[in-house]
Amino acid sequence: MIKKSYERELEKLGAFEISFDMLKLSEKNEKHLKFLNAGRGNPNWINSLGRLAFARLMEFGVAESKRTLDKGDLAGYVDSKEIAERYNAFLNHGDEVDVFLKKIVEYSAEHLGLDKEALITELTNGIIGNNYPVPSRCLENTEHIINAFLQSILYGKADLRKETKVFPVEGGTAAIVYIFDALKHNGLLNEGDRIAINTPVFTPYIQIPRLSNFDLAEINLLATEENDWQIPDSEFEKLLDPSIKAFFLVNPSNPGSRSLTDETLEQLRKVVKKRPDLIIITDDVYGTFVNNFRTVYSVCPRNTILVYSYSKLYGVTGWRLGVIAINEDNVFDELIKKVPDKKKKELESDYSIVTLNPSEMSFIDRICADSRSIGLYHTAGLSTPQQIMMVLLSMTHLVLENEKDQYIEGCKEIVAMRYHNLMSTLGLPEDNSDCNAKYYSLLDIYQLAEKSYDKDFATWLRNHFEEIDFLLHLAKEDGVVLMEGVGFGATPGTVRVSEANLADNDYKKIANRILSLLKEYHEKYAKEKKDK
Template sequence: MSSPADDFQQYRHLSPFELKDQLIRLASGRAQRAMLDAGRGNPNFLATLPRQGFFQLGMFAAADSALTFSYMAEGVGGLPRREGIEARFEAFLVANKDVPGVAFLRRALSYVRDQMGLQADAFLLELTSGILGCDYPTPPRMLRYAEKVVRHYLLHEMAGGTMPESTTDLFALEGGTAAISYIFASLRENGLIRPGDKAAIGMPVFTPYVEIPELRDYQLQEVAINADPEAGWQYPPEELDKLLDPAVKIFLVVNPSNPPSVRMSDAGLAHIAEIVKKRPDLIIVTDDVYGTFADDFRSIYAICPHNTVLVYSFSKYFGSTGWRLGVVATHQNNVLDRALAALPEPEKQELDKRYASLTPDVRGLKFIDRLVADSRTVALNHTAGLSTPQQVQMVLFALFALMDGRDAYKTALKRLLHRRELALYRDLGVKAPEDEGSTHYYTLIDLANVVTQLYGRRFARWLMTKVDYQTILFRIAEETGVVLLPGDGFAVKRPSARASLANLNEYQYAAIGTALRRMAEEYYARYCAEKGIKAEAPLSVPH
């Protein structure tokens, strides 16, 4: 009977995230063995303090609501009142001063009042009403104070606090993937991308970003901007120069990259800035979800703000994938609004009809506000917007990071991820990659490079010609219980496997390294038997 690994061809065209389910099925097929799923990037760590603050804020909000109809015994509450809310909140903090999360709320209120200069009572009213979810998100794009706080955090992390905050608009939505979906849909609806246009994509990349432009909805021609693994996964100037082609309407990039997990270098950012000077019409969409894990990170948005749409998700850094928290940021003077103003008059008239229910001045409607409306098919714009409890949790996450002046949380996560990577490669028996600017959130295990280090180039050439490396991944899953994703599913050109370093513990990554080394030893024994040579000890051994 054939093994499922022998039937890999039927799965070749699956997205790596669909393929992962097949690998998990194989890896979990033996009851006596633990499965080690390093396939998906959902972290097994999370920020506890802002969650404790969230739940305590909820207790205050529920009690404050009950004050309005306290004469009723049936559990009916009313809308929170601004008058006296700061005093009531202070009384709650004093009464619960030893409860986890309460001291965090006290510090958070102090920060927005004393460091950001926001009105404490208005801020508290927004958070209290928001966590109760007792009203529609107003404004639909983002709650007023939520936008101020999250923008302060975002520009601190993505731009090092070098940009004036008042020039950036935010739209709160259901994570980074929703952001990309909405952006492409609005670009199409507003005639800013059309079938046949070229879309440049930084490669390797998160697989759906390759698939979206090819859909019948968009029918874009993809142009690969290939990072060079020999140059630390940076984009060479000749690759970036593909953006000079005026047929390239949009450049989509993940920075730091997924799966190489490396931030774009200062030289790369500077080169893009020079390209934008020559291509002021170029639209850049950058997904910076991993930016908080990289040292000295700067977003393309900080370098080319007028041409860049910034997408950020809270999911990875705060361990909140289930919360679905993300934002889109655009500069108030941006290429999208300029492109809308330059559309032919007949197209403007069609768009006047599309958005007529929103405003009498459709021509003055910014792209980011069209984005909000399009997310609810325009007609339902009045019910658009991320749920208010989600926005409150987003605010508390942002404040948690902003108040961490020593970056203790960030440093702890970086150390955690790096130790996991070192454990994997130590027990695999080869040196861990040392790419400058790495986040260590994922690692690309270069299979040819690994076996070359272990047993030399001749064996590596034999293995790559004799065995389909994706079949190796199926064998690894079936025989060792380890789930890795194939690199070519992320447009990686070299035989490789992506391992997330975020979702298992250190000893488990060591076990993955050991399992992979044993698999290499087995193939090496077959090679020696076929060639009639004596097996040698590995050239590279665990330290």
């Protein structure tokens, strides 16, 4: 028996913390069923080519180091002179991984205009991690390659590659933390400021603004299933209020898993035209799971901070690979120049320890400096092996040029099959539109109860049990872990299913266990009705 007092205590926690607690219940579930955790979005696939290339490139890096000093395990440094010749000689031109490593250099020279010797030297030093990241924000050739990748997968027809600066960071999580901290430090967001959030949304976007060190007033721009998870014009109108300083969104949405349509993006562009000072942060980690995806950054580049993570597409959540991207011509640098004189003097004093011209320091460089409390700016930046892994993963896509990326298409097929298995078993209609990433599904338990039985039962269930009760029983009795929708800002009664981390047929099992638990609730309802 699950006590109500326990449920009330759990509801004080965040959605992810609640799911962690349910893991204990589900692993020892009463029916001794297979434990199925569809709570987290960690993919159960990986990109193998990028990893094999990393290992092979590491071999080359060690071999190069031994050229200058070789005493057992004691090796020397990389000599860049004639390194391109040695690189080509090292590679076996009949091996798939080695051919890929050769293609990386050829593509970078032919399509990105990079110098082969400089690129190979950067890859080699970067892979062995023998130097601090220089420049601190991003290795020079790495920045060009990451930009080309973002251009290909996120920007659509907008040509932004050459005017975008990137800051590789420890995953999307670090990106969010660094951005919020820098916005506050630079006076762009202050305690009590009003911000807008497109809900439902990734839980930390709701939690962070409420923390005491930010204390921001939150305004929700609600997207609903009835509106295909798009932001209606009436909600966009809220952004015309000049007291709203910033707008945060995940696109495609989490947990709704839908991307903004061209029409919705056009509406946002019109809003920004009227609100040229509006700050936008968009987290586009699921963009590659949507056909013909377009980021908000592509239509509002001056106003947008773009966050992207390699984690979901390439199965590198443990690697912590993310990036912050900002246009060279941006509103953030403009707004910093308009902060009150007292704040301006404080900032100039803060950044004067790392630059002779603090007033001219760009916002993205300030984010990098702030990520290491400014004083450690000289040792800031993401570890160079992590940056090189970003290069390798980016290149698995870029070297294909005009060919279809079968890896990305394969990832889409995986989540599409799991989505189909879940929805078809539940007897719910499928959304096969291009906007649906299918990475998550948001299920309304009360709607499902009405569809499976009748409206009276759904009303009874709503009045007697919240989704936390349903989720706890699903874990304790049936061994299934899902996440509550309320923690993401969704309506009561909704639960999130991740289509990323279980076997395809497990989603049929999850659906059947949900229906089985609903049947148990219905039997209780029927008994109460009969006893009256």
